[in-house]
Every structure is written in structure tokens, then in C-alpha cells.
Amino acid sequence: MRIGVVVNPIAGLGGRVGLKGTDGKVAEARARGAEPRAPDRARRALAELASRAPDATLFTWGAPMGAEAVREAGFDPAVLGTPDGDDTTAADTHRAVRAFVEHDVDLVLFVGGDGTAADVAEALSTPNANSDPDSKTPxxxxxxxxxVYSSVFAVSPEDAAVVAATFTRVEEREVMDIDEDEYRAGEVHPELRAVAWVPVAEDLQSSKQTGGGSVEALAEGVAQGTREGVTYVLGPGSTVGAVKRALGFEGSPLGVDLWRDGEVLVRDGSEAEILDALGEENVVVVSPIGGQGFVFGRGNPQLSPAVIRQCDVQVVASRSKLDDIGVLRVDTDDPDLDEDLRGWTRVRVGRVEQRMMEIV
Incomplete structure (x- = not known):
């Protein structure tokens, strides 16, 4: 098997510091103390790939776009080029992917978000002088x-390695992206950027969908059940937004807000701001993403492992959303925490009603 590996080293950089994305915000993210996320995700995927397909032939791009992580996993890759400058760009991704196609890879394995997915798909759709115009490189x-709105991603880094090592067929899937400035303003309008060939496997996630159904009753139930002295860490999304309104304030629609004893402690907080405001007893309230089921790891990186470990977790969702997703998922960047969170949990679906759901 021949695999091309490319890493977007700044993907996810703005998440935990509250920027809700990295587009146009790299300098600000670094000024806020953001730590790179993508390199560690790449190492996890490649370590699993080394155990599943140790004889695979890997092609990659120079540091920090893959070479270091591939070598750390024990592979001896062919490094086909290097980034043009200190700060990597979409053009670097395009060059890497086109080089992989010229070397007849069976798969392009990339590490990044929706913007990276769009860049990879664009490069794959651009004919190379030495490539087969009918090629379906996945x-x-x-x-x-x-x-992560696109349906071209595996659920976790380890799942990506399993899929890469075992897939036998491909199908067309959508690459979606959103305008991050609109996203920061609370507007979410996913746009179809491309249709790409993707390995078929159960561990691939679906595109995000909107869960239906009224959530007013469950929001009132959460509000009525709050306890004195407890800090409530309220995640993003419309369902938890209804909880915020039931508590008497209009929260940040895509950010994390903290509330205790009738007072809003933090609005649209970063990881550091959330940690600073936590008390002796804390509850994090989250709702799964429709169509995917993620309660942690998609759209809420401010809720880091350090935050989650100091909180009890309360999951809320409409019945229709739970019917659609079937199971809940987590991907916190901490495999030990992910394992601790897995199992059966109660999800509030009404004022007092709850449903048992499995976190897998």
C-alpha cells in the first residue's frame, strides 16, 4: 500500500483559546498561547498505522507538514518536497497532494479540518501532466x-489508521466548509466545496445535520435543577443556548459560557478563562452534534481534558436528535479520558425525562 501523508500544522490552533477556528487568526492564536493540535493527532494516527500496516510505503512533505511525525512512527518515508516558507499555506498542501498523485499513491491521508479537506480535494481534482485523468485517488x-462538517473524516486518529489499512472500496462524499467570520458571529452556513472519493468504512462520520424538536422543556428542567454554589459550564449550540436563556441570559451561540448562582462568570471563554473560573463543584452541560453524536471534540475544543476532568458531565438533547444519531461519541485529544467517558450515560430529553445512551 502506498499512502501520501500531509499535515496542516496550524489546524485547530485557535480552538482552545476561544477563536473558533484558525483562518486569518494564526498570529492571534499564538499570541494567546495556543498550542498546535495537529502534530499530536498525526502521531497518534501514524503510530496506529505502523501497527496495522508496517510494510506500507509512505510519501510525505517536509517538516512541519508530515516528515517528522511519519519518521517518529517508525516509517522511512519518501519526502517529496518542503513548504515554501515558515508559515505553511494552502499552496503547500496543493503541491504535496499533486506530488503524491504523481507517485501513484493509493490514498491521501491528511491531518486538518474542513479547510484542509477542501484544499486536498481541490488538488486531487486538478489533473497532473503525469497522472491518469480518470484516477479516483481517495x-x-x-x-x-x-x-469538522465534512464526511471525509474518520471519527478519531486511530480510526483513520484502521480505515487506511483495511479499506477495499471507495465512494463519493461531500467536502463542506463554513465562513469562520460568520461562524464567530453565530451564523452557520455550511457550503459544499467539493465531492471527493473516500474509503468506505463504518468508522467514517456523517456530515453534520440539524436536530429537530422543541428543547424548551429540557432547558427549563436543567435550569430548575441548578444548585447553589455549583459552576455550570455551558457549551455551544442551539440546545444548550436554550438552557442559557432559561437561566436568564443570552449566551454566546457558538462559545462556552460559565454561570453560577444567577451570575454569568465568563462569556465565550477560552480554555484558560474557563479553568480560572471553575469552582469546587462544576457541571459541564453539552449537547451532541446532530448527525455525528459528538459531545466532546467537535466544535467545543475549549472544553479541554483539563476542563472536563474537573466537571460532572450533563448531556442534553431532543429525542429526534438522539433517534438520528443512535450513539454518542467523544474525541478529546486524551485517549485515557475518552475511555473513561465511554459507556452508558443519562441524557436529559425533557423537563424530567431522561434516556440512556451509549458513548462509544
């Missing part, structure tokens, strides 16, 4: 961005 994403 792509598969290791999720590392803040927002």
Missing part, C-alpha cells in the same frame, strides 16, 4: 480542526 481525514 482521501481520508484525521480530524484536527475546530469545525
Amino acid at each position: 482521501m481520508l481525514g484525521v480530524p484536527a480542526g475546530v469545525k
